Amino acid sequence: MMREIILASHGALAAGMADTARMIIGDDPHLSTLALLPGSHPDCLKRQIEERLAAGTADEFLILTDLWGGSVNNALLALAQDPRVHIVAGMNLNLVLQLCLSPEPLARAIPAALAEARQGMIYGNAVLACPQTEDELF
Known part of the structure; x- marks a missing residue:
């Protein structure tokens, strides 16, 4: 299964x-990446992805x-109205x-990846203030 991953943001x-x-x-x-730069309009980013969708590249x-x-x-x-498109903010x-x-189809991969990404967000000061064993952190 061919997958295209597009990172889209304000600026760089x-x-x-x-x-x-x-x-x-x-x-x-x-x-690949798309950037909304000063003076540009977000609809330009949308059109670029619509072109890729129409081309059927993935x-x-x-x-x-x-x-x-x-x-x-x-x-x-x-764009999420297209069943091929998954959007995560x-x-x-x-x-x-x-x-x-991930080799999994996106519908299965995304929930697990979101959970993993959330677990990777740790407030270091709190960890230092309350020493824990490594097992308690992970």
């Missing part, structure tokens, strides 16, 4: 996230956006890595 966040992911997992030709399209309710996410959310590196590496 998506490009930086993709660059870091590639540093860890190697080049992934199915990973069986599944995963769009990871930076912020739920943000203009990038709002513009792209309508609030991307972080853990989530990107999990989904780039």
